Amino acid sequence: MSRLSAGDRLLLLDLLRLPTAGPLETGSDVGCGIREAQVRYARAAAAFGMEVAHHAPADPAVLSLEGVPAVVREAAGADPAAFLGAQPNLVLRLGPELPPERVVMFNVHIDTVSGDLPVRLGRDRVEGRGAIDAKGPAVALLAGIRSACAREPSVGRDVGVLVQAVSGEEGGAMGVFGTRPLVASGYFGRLNVFCEPTGMRVLPRATAAMTASISVAGSDSVDDEPEVGHNATVLLGFLAQHLAESLGRDAGDGAVCVAGLHTGHRHNRVYGSGKLLINLSYSSAVTARRWEDAVTTELRRGLVEFSRRFAHIPLFGRTAADAPDITVLRWEKRGLPALRGTDSWGEDFLSREVGLTSWPPERPAFTCDAIWMAEVPGVHTVVLGPGELGRNNAHASGEYAGFEELEQFAECVERILIRFARSRKER
16 A cells, blocks of 8 residues: 555655755755745645644744854854744644653654755656655655554544654754754654654664864965965864874764865965864763863874974974964864663564664764754654665765655554554553
């Protein structure tokens, strides 16, 4: 039995054609179609009884909370209401308002990364920005809920379903104005499923990330007198290698990404200022603290070693002498929680009753909005969805979703809801 109807495919094409990259991705809220996409999504859900429980942007006060990345605060600027207004959050509810222990919540993000892709409909797949991350799963989710309602009358009556269709997942927002305020408002259930590509394997973990910005603020000089200024390119290049080696030597349960390094573009100028970014993922608060200490310590060691090695080279003498004074460490992002699922009921329910396969324990988790469920007691939270980030070209050219894998996810959603409802009856 096919759960994805012709109407579902039309909805997916409709959503794919709407540009829903947020301002963090595009640099502007002009033409952002997130609100319109949510309206069309809610209209499709209303056809089988889901109602809008909430549709509004987050309160600007959320931007002052701990853990909000610097990139978000800077993008919001002097008019956070306008920034957030272009990126509302939608919550759909099936059934009456029930206590969390009788609710299953699904979270899916409507925003995408930037980069327009042509929408192409094939015989067995659809291509377009957001096809797998995560508009395709969003449409399959509705198909699965609809099918569960048709097969089990207690779904939407004795047990409730919530769908969070959020903004602010991409662009480094980390869910701080999307999922986070919705969870704080109580929109969650006993079981919470974050729809991200996992190859249909249940992932009960989600890493968080912290970003260190190492900047040099020195004096420029012309290429005819390079020794007069500070050479931020050489200094930051040295620090990038030093930190890559020292931090990458023992990453433990985290990962190191030595990312952007920028000083300038011209060939005939010595740039005295620049910035190096390092992203560090972690799966526990212990690892986060270890990363923070390691970056601080290794940066200090790197500066000492740079000064020692370059002090006697005339071209870089001034840079070597002033390196500790012109180099600053700033945390662009830190203090975010990481999810580590340990709920025995949830693990048993999804494996034995629903029949799902677990994410291999040796494979690292990845970062997504599920981190905001880390500190909610008495619930089970997992990441689960069709496709895989790499295989389906998420965030890249040629992003696609196969109809078979979307169908598989819809069937999985149906099975979760029916088994959850029947297990409540059995209790």
